[in-house]
Amino acid sequence: MSAQSRPNDLMGLSPAEYDLACSIMGRAPNRAELGIFAVMWSEHCSYKSTRRWLKTLPTSAPWVLQGPGENAGAIDIGDGLACVFKIESHNHPSFIEPYQGAATGVGGIMRDVFTMGARPIANLNALRFGAPDNPKTRHLIAGVVAGIGGYGNCMGVPTVGGEVNFDPSYNGNILVNAMTVGIARTDRIFKAGAGGVGLPVMYVGAKTGRDGIHGATMASAEFGEDAQVQRPTVQVGDPFTQKLLLEACLELMATDAIIAIQDMGAAGLTSSSVEMAAKGGVGIEIDLDRVPQRETGMTAYEIMLSESQERMLMVLKPGREDAARRIFAKWELSAAVIGETTNTGRLVVRQHGQVAAEVPVEPLVDQAPSYDRPRVERPKPAVIAASDVPAPEDLRATLLALLGSPDLCSRRWVWEQYDSMVGADTLAGPGGDAALVRVHGTRKALAMTTDCTPRYVAADPFEGGRQAVAEAWRNLSAVGARPLALTNNLNFGNPERPEIMGELVGALNGMAEASRALDFPVISGNVSLYNETSGTAILPTPVIGGVGLVEDYARTVGNGLRREGDALVLLGATQGWLGCSLFQRHATGRTTGAPPPVDLAAERRAGEFVRNRIAAGEISACHDLSDGGLLVALAEMALAGGLGARIEAMDGAIPAQGWWFGEDQGRYLVATSAPDTFMAAAKAAGVPAQKLGQAGGASLTLPGTKPISLTDLRSAHEGWFPAYMAAR
Amino acid sequence: MTPVVIVFPGSNCDRDVADGLAAALGRRPQMVWHADSEIPKCDLIVLPGGFSYGDYLRSGAIAAHSPVMEEVKRRAEAGVPVLGICNGFQILTEAGLLPGVLLRNAGLGFVCRWTHLRVERADTVFTAGYTAGQVVRFPVAHHDGNFFTDPATLKRIEGEGQVAFRYCTASGEVAREANPNGSLNNIAGVFNEQRSVLGLMPHPDRAFDRALGGEDGKVLFRTLVEKLAA
Numbered sequence: 025m026s027a028q029s030r031p032n033d034l035m036g037l038s039p040a041e042y043d044l045a046c047s048i049m050g051r052a053p054n055r056a057e058l059g060i061f062a063v064m065w066s067e068h069c070s071y072k073s074t075r076r077w078l079k080t081l082p083t084s085a086p087w088v089l090q091g092p093g094e095n096a097g098a099i100d101i102g103d104g105l106a107c108v109f110k111i112e113s114h115n116h117p118s119f120i121e122p123y124q125g126a127a128t129g130v131g132g133i134m135r136d137v138f139t140m141g142a143r144p145i146a147n148l149n150a151l152r153f154g155a156p157d158n159p160k161t162r163h164l165i166a167g168v169v170a171g172i173g174g175y176g177n178c179m180g181v182p183t184v185g186g187e188v189n190f191d192p193s194y195n196g197n198i199l200v201n202a203m204t205v206g207i208a209r210t211d212r213i214f215k216a217g218a219g220g221v222g223l224p225v226m227y228v229g230a231k232t233g234r235d236g237i238h239g240a241t242m243a244s245a246e247f248g249e250d251a252q253v254q255r256p257t258v259q260v261g262d263p264f265t266q267k268l269l270l271e272a273c274l275e276l277m278a279t280d281a282i283i284a285i286q287d288m289g290a291a292g293l294t295s296s297s298v299e300m301a302a303k304g305g306v307g308i309e310i311d312l313d314r315v316p317q318r319e320t321g322m323t324a325y326e327i328m329l330s331e332s333q334e335r336m337l338m339v340l341k342p343g344r345e346d347a348a349r350r351i352f353a354k355w356e357l358s359a360a361v362i363g364e365t366t367n368t369g370r371l372v373v374r375q376h377g378q379v380a381a382e383v384p385v386e387p388l389v390d391q392a393p394s395y396d397r398p399r400v401e402r403p404k405p406a407v408i409a410a411s412d413v414p415a416p417e418d419l420r421a422t423l424l425a426l427l428g429s430p431d432l433c434s435r436r437w438v439w440e441q442y443d444s445m446v447g448a449d450t451l452a453g454p455g456g457d458a459a460l461v462r463v464h465g466t467r468k469a470l471a472m473t474t475d476c477t478p479r480y481v482a483a484d485p486f487e488g489g490r491q492a493v494a495e496a497w498r499n500l501s502a503v504g505a506r507p508l509a510l511t512n513n514l515n516f517g518n519p520e521r522p523e524i525m526g527e528l529v530g531a532l533n534g535m536a537e538a539s540r541a542l543d544f545p546v547i548s549g550n551v552s553l554y555n556e557t558s559g560t561a562i563l564p565t566p567v568i569g570g571v572g573l574v575e576d577y578a579r580t581v582g583n584g585l586r587r588e589g590d591a592l593v594l595l596g597a598t599q600g601w602l603g604c605s606l607f608q609r610h611a612t613g614r615t616t617g618a619p620p621p622v623d624l625a626a627e628r629r630a631g632e633f634v635r636n637r638i639a640a641g642e643i644s645a646c647h648d649l650s651d652g653g654l655l656v657a658l659a660e661m662a663l664a665g666g667l668g669a670r671i672e673a674m675d676g677a678i679p680a681q682g683w684w685f686g687e688d689q690g691r692y693l694v695a696t697s698a699p700d701t702f703m704a705a706a707k708a709a710g711v712p713a714q715k716l717g718q719a720g721g722a723s724l725t726l727p728g729t730k731p732i733s734l735t736d737l738r739s740a741h742e743g744w745f746p747a748y749m750a751a752r
Numbered sequence: 753m754t755p756v757v758i759v760f761p762g763s764n765c766d767r768d769v770a771d772g773l774a775a776a777l778g779r780r781p782q783m784v785w786h787a788d789s790e791i792p793k794c795d796l797i798v799l800p801g802g803f804s805y806g807d808y809l810r811s812g813a814i815a816a817h818s819p820v821m822e823e824v825k826r827r828a829e830a831g832v833p834v835l836g837i838c839n840g841f842q843i844l845t846e847a848g849l850l851p852g853v854l855l856r857n858a859g860l861g862f863v864c865r866w867t868h869l870r871v872e873r874a875d876t877v878f879t880a881g882y883t884a885g886q887v888v889r890f891p892v893a894h895h896d897g898n899f900f901t902d903p904a905t906l907k908r909i910e911g912e913g914q915v916a917f918r919y920c921t922a923s924g925e926v927a928r929e930a931n932p933n934g935s936l937n938n939i940a941g942v943f944n945e946q947r948s949v950l951g952l953m954p955h956p957d958r959a960f961d962r963a964l965g966g967e968d969g970k971v972l973f974r975t976l977v978e979k980l981a982a
Contacts, residue, residue, distance in 0.1 A: 172863045177893070178803040182765025263763050264806025354785075356761065441862045443893040445958050447802075448768040462963070577963060 031287060035062035048387045056324040056381040057375065061388065063291035063329060064298060067553055070392040071092045073519035074551050077532050081546040082539045082738045087508055088547055094215055095287065096241035097137040097547025098208070101573050105208045105463065107470055108142035110206055111150075111203035111403035111513045112568040113552035118200040119260040122167025126200050127175040127334055128135065134179060135287040137272050140172050141214040141277050142206030146461045147176045149186035149202045150474040150567040154195030156430050156748060158273075159191070161362055165438075166749065173441040174201070178263035179270065180277055182450050183442035184459035187474055196557030201513040201550075203569040205472055207463060214277060217303030218284040218339040221367045225310060228343065228352050228359040229234030229269050230294070231318035231336035235259050236331025239368030244495065247588075265334040265357070272355035273336060281344035288335040294328045296337040298371055302389040312375040324373055324380035339365060353462075405483050408617030410600035410682030413608050418648035419684065419729045422610065423655055426685075426738035430748070431606055432652050437745035452539040455664065457502040457583055457648050469577040471505030473570050477651070478563035480619035483604050485527045485550070487619050489534025489566055494622045494689060495650060497542050499633075501631035502648045502692060503639035505572030507542065513547040513605030517561025518554050522616065527564040535566060541624035542569070542631075579639045584665025585719040590644050591699035594654065594668060595706065595713045596630050596691030597623075600682020606652050612731040620689050626711075627690040631751050633709040635690050642696050645719075649691040653686040655694050657722060659737050668734055673714065755796035755981045758824065760815045760843075765801035767818035768957040769837065771800070775960060776973040789819040795980045796833050797824055799840030801893075801955060811854060811896040812842030821847050826905040833980065834949045838894055841941070842969050843949030850942055850951045851905050851914070855898040858934025864893040866965060867932055867954055869917040869940050871926050876947045879916065881975035887924045888917075888968035890954035892940075894933055897953040899935035899942070907935055916950055 034042045035058055045061040046052055051390050053061060063069055089106050090098035094111035096566075114129025135143050137555070149172055154161045165188075176183045177591040181204070218225075218379060238261035253447035276282060284304060286296040293315070301308040312327050331590055340348055352359035366372070373381040386673050416422035426432050434452065444453035452467055475496040481488025493510065500507040506514060512535065517524040539546055555562045574580050602608050603617030620725040649657045662668050697700045699715055706713035723731035755773050759766045763935035765784065773781045781798070784791055791797065815821065821843070828849055836871060845852040846860040857863055866889055871882040882888065901909070921930045925939045933953070939963040940976045941952025956969030 149823075170861065177862060177895075178762070178806065180802060264803060264807070264808070267762055267764065267806075269802070284789045350781060354787075440865055445765055445891050445893060445955070445964070446768070448771060448958050448961070451963055516870065671898070 027117045029116045033611055035059060036735050037062050037064060038474040041065055041490045041583050044269050044391065044538050048384065048391060054381065057383055058444060059325045059329050060294050060383055063294055063534050064388055065392050067297055067545055068290050071551055072393045072395050073553060074528065075394045077397060077529055080532065081536050081544050082546060085543060086547045088545055089215065090212060092549060093121060094550055095139045097509065098140065098213055099547060100210060100639060101468065103466065104210050106213060107117060107205060107571060108137050108140045108208050109203065109205040109374055109511055109569065109571055110548035111201055111567065112136065112550040113199065113513050113515060113642045115197060115199050115515065115552050115555060118168055119198050119258060121258045122164045122376045123171040124258055124260050126168040126171030127199050128259045129202045130172050130175040131261045131263060131266050131333055133287065134181060135266065136412040137204040137206040138273060139214065139285055139287045139677055140208060141212050142208035143274060144181045144204050144206040145449065146459065146472060147181050147183045147202065147571060148474050150476065151186065151188045152194045152199035152484055152565060154192050154746060155192040156190055158195045162666060162749060168200055169438050169441050171430045174491050175261055177443040177652045179267050180446050182444050182446050184444050184450055184453050184461060185666050188438055191478065192223060193560065193562045197555040197562050197569065199515050199565055201567050203511065205470060205475060205571060206428065211430065212277060214282060215479055216286040216299050218300040218306055218365050219304045220283060221306055221365050223339050223342060223365045224361045225308060225363040226338050226344055226348060226359060227315055227335065227362045228357055229334055229339065230265050230357055231264060231330045232318040232327055232328055232330050233318045235323060235327055237329045259331050259333050261263045263334050268345050268355040268357055269334050272352050276348055276351050279347065279403060281348055285336060285338040288337060290331065292330050298388060300339060301371060301385045304365065307366035307368035307370045307385060309361060309372040312380065314360050314362040314372060315689050316358040316360055324375045341596065342534055369555045395429060397519050397525045398522045398523040399529055401526045401530060401623065404524065405618045408603040410602045410679045410686060412603045413681055414611050415679060419726060420732050423659060423732065424736060424740040426610060426652050426656055427659055427742050428607060430744060432656060434741045435573060435745065436742060437749055451577055452503065452582055457499040457534045458505065460503055460577065460580055462577055467576045469574040469580065471500045471503050471572040471574060473499040473501060474567055476565055478565045479604050479615050481531055481564040481566060483619045485530030486534040487621055489531035490538040490622045491619065492566055492568045493535050493544060494540065494624065495536035496543060496568040497544050498627065498631060500570050500572035501635050502646045504635055505574045505636060507544050507570055507572040508559035509545050509547045510539065510568050510570045512546055512566055515555055515565040515567065516549045516553050516563065517556040524561055531564055531566045538622065538624060542628055545703055574734050581643050581646050582664065583645060583661050585645050585661045585669060585695055586665040587623060587644045587695065587697065588667065588720045589698050590695040590719045590738045593694050593696060593699060593702060594691065594716055595634065595694060598675060598678065598683065598686060598688050598691065600678040600686040601688045602682055602686055605687045606687060607681060620687050622689045629709060630690050630692065630711045633706060633711045637702065637705065642702055644697065645695040647693050650687065652689050653685040654693065661693065662724060662734055663738055663741055667719050667725045667733065669717060669719050670721065670725040670728065671717040673726060683738050753777060753977050755783050755798060756784050756791055756794045757800055758784050758786060758796045758806035760786040761883045762804045762806055763800050763802035765837065766959055769798050769800040772957045772960050772969065772973045776977040781831055784820060786820050789823060791820065791823045791827065794832065796976060797827060799836040799843050801838030801840060804839055804843060812839060812846040814846065816846035824850065824908045828949055831948055835878065835957055836857045836951040837957060838953055841953055842896060843909060844949060849949050850906045850944055852901040852908050852942060855900050856896050857898050862895040863932050864891065866891045867934060868920050868922050869954060870916045870920040870926060871917060873913060876943065877979045878976060879971060880949045880979060881971040885924065887920060887922065889966045890956050890959045890969055891949045892954045894953055897933040897935065899939040901936065909942060910937065911935050912945060914943045914945065915939055916943050917952055958970060
């Protein structure tokens with residue numbers, strides 16, 4: 025096709041992609057059809073830059089019921105129950121309109137989970153903001169936190185964990201990743217594939233408006249020609265409607281009326297109808313005049329691409345329409361049969377008695393572009409010796425400064441705005457290594473966490489990818505859970521730049537290796553690319569959402585020191601790794617060098633050992649060592665339990681700064697009342713263990729330093745966030 | 753003893769309350785949908801927490817005009833005990849069954865945390881399991897829990913002994929730093945004049961299991977079941 029015959033606005037498709045669409049159609053697509061190709065082939069929906077790489081991730085294990093490809097993944101947790109979970113980003117909208125962007129992000133991921141037939145039991149999130157001194161940061165934090173709370177609290181789903189970090193690279197591109205965990209019956213997991221011809225297609229939920237049109241491509245040029253239809257690309261959420269939608273869908277799912285169900289998220293009616301048809305191997309015909317609408321005069325293009333929230337599409341068994349209508353009427357929701365499945369293999373969209381769009385489904389999906397984008401790997405950074413980082417002049421002052429820094433201070437200001445307890449099953453909410461939520465009415469609990477250390481990934485994508493998976497796995501082990509599976513949210517810059525593609529592939533390779541070594545498969549995920557402003561990308565941020573299982577929730581521990589006299593034991597090997605550490609940044613103003621490597625075999629040994637000892641009741645408190653190293657972990661344990669500690673031992677072979685603040689991986693600090701048996705068991709398990717001192721008192725007493733009172737530690741730790749936000 | 757739990761669109765603590773009652777009672781309470789204008793014969797009505805009608809307009813305002821509330825008012829006037837927790841408390845003030853209003857929290861944000869409460873009196877069907885002055889722990893989780901009235905009403909409810917719970921420190925001191933939302937006189941819960949209707953912002957329904965961080969709320973449900981057992 026000649027360049028002259030292409031329209032000026034390809035809605036984000038490349039000229040080659042447009043030409044491919046023409047050859048599939050056998051003619052030039054009309055505006056509505058072009059819109060359909062553009063969203064289905066957008067990076068967001070087609071994963072065209074990452075698909076070939078995502079295939080390399082391990083996705084199976086005997087307990088995996090559903091891997092990537094459906095609305096969310098599912099694992100078997102016994103007793104006929106499945107745990108369904110996924111993480112998803114809403115980065116761009118949250119930067120434009122933080123409250124609604126974050127709220128609809130939370131709403132979208134919850135919808136993904138209950139579309140599978142699961143009742144959501146917990147939400148988590150992973151947030152990244154720009155530098156605290158960036159003028160926008162405060163406003164963005166306030167809006168995002170209120171939006172997450174506003175949606176989750178109203179839905180009655182507790183927000184039990186997450187992470188918040190700052191870095192100047194996020195100044196123009198914050199990250200809002202939301203994760204939902206739900207519970208379904210294993211024999212009642214719902215999928216999108218609409219097998220069967222002549223089946224009614226029902227639309228349910230909120231009415232369709234002109235909001236969020238083309239949100240999946242975030243393109244705006246197409247609105248230029250007609251100012252009348254200009255609307256923000258950020259959707260507006262209504263958690264109350266979604267609460268009704270949740271209850272109504274679960275009520276209908278308890279009957280046998282539903283054959284397939286798909287939520288209308290990114291790319292709205294287009295993506296949901298195409299997915300249902302493609303997965304079912306059928307065609308689908310819909311009549312837009314029957315779609316509930318809250319605005320008049322909407323074009324086919326607008327209705328097909330609207331991202332109005334709180335909507336579902338379902339394929340029903342013939343004859344069950346009235347039963348479904350009765351349930352939706354009870355919950356005061358709009359429901360309408362808008363079409364049926366066909367044997368034509370085509371998506372046919374009618375409006376005002378005419379065909380407004382007609383696209384063959386299979387090629388639209390199967391011939392979606394997939395690119396092997398050029399990539400360059402960056403050279404491995406040099407390993408930095410602990411002694412090359414200046415030692416702290418005053419250990420006490422350093423600890424207080426670190427604990428009161430934006431990266432390590434308490435996030436209480438954030439999580440007190442989330443209802444973390446609704447449902448009355450939250451055994452451990454925010455602030456622990458992993459949250460613990462009881463499986464309602466049983467002795468079982470699910471452990472869950474979100475983790476990533478972007479500065480490690482930036483320094484060495486492969487090691488950083490391994491570390492993110494290992495840390496999630498470690499956090500689950502630290503509460504006594506058996507890690508079962510993960511979901512990932514890959515937040516990167518522009519994949520058309522080879523160095524970004526190099527980061528992405530490096531991180532994925534690292535994640536794949538760690539997932540395999542730890543039997544911790546990937547069951548769902550999301551990719552968010554083009555996170556850059558004026559050519560500057562965010563730190564590569566592949567967030568891991570991990571889920572683990574505890575058979576008896578009495579056999580779990582928290583990270584707070586609670587028992588006077590318990591011995592403190594450091595598990596795992598310490599060499600004092602300061603490259604890319606927070607102490608290095610504190611001491612030198614920047615992070616450089618190689619990030620700490622993860623020995624996956626040692627990681628596994630230490631994690632299994634910790635889990636077994638927790639199950640045996642030998643551990644009274646456990647905390648994984650991560651940002652800030654040993655001394656920060658010890659202070660956090662003291663603050664969490666309101667009990668101090670005395671440390672007697674330190675390894676003389678390691679410089680003090682490396683000993684106290686090194687971020688060596690695969691380590692835990694535990695409290696135990698039976699140190700001798702414990703040390704012997706560690707030795708037998710091949711896990712390095714050192715007895716450091718014991719819990720007790722109201723301060724931290726370290727060799728060569730005067731005691732640091734818990735009061736001082738607490739005011740440093742709790743002070744920063746409220747003071748920062750109050751300075752609005 | 754026959755309790756019912758009223759479920760509004762947007763209620764989200766209905767199961768939590770039902771679990772609390774069931775643990776005390778040994779069987780599930782009956783759930784009544786808001787659109788029903790009839791409530792079965794019962795000797796306790798519970799309005800659970802949540803966001804009835806999305807808390808649109810004002811927290812509890814729309815639910816207060818729900819068909820079922822007419823019947824709740826009739827039963828309350830006939831002396832049937834009514835318990836409103838969190839959004840249920842907001843609905844009861846909007847319906848005129850309890851004095852005062854619940855304004856936006858003084859800090860303007862939603863607040864979820866464990867609070868200490870001082871039990872003001874133990875001679876009611878709800879609080880007989882506690883002792884007057886006892887300190888208990890329940891969590892709060894709300895955006896609009898800032899109890900407010902005009903000075904005359906405040907004087908009256910204080911004078912009539914209608915305050916049920918006050919936010920306090922762990923040692924029982926009614927102090928400003930123990931007040932999570934700016935409520936007048938640290939008021940966390942109030943009775944009607946007959947002390948047959950109780951509304952409170954904190955959640956006894958989230959404090960009935962040590963594994964959840966506390967079980968002081970269990971006493972409230974157990975006491976209701978014992979006192980109302982016919």
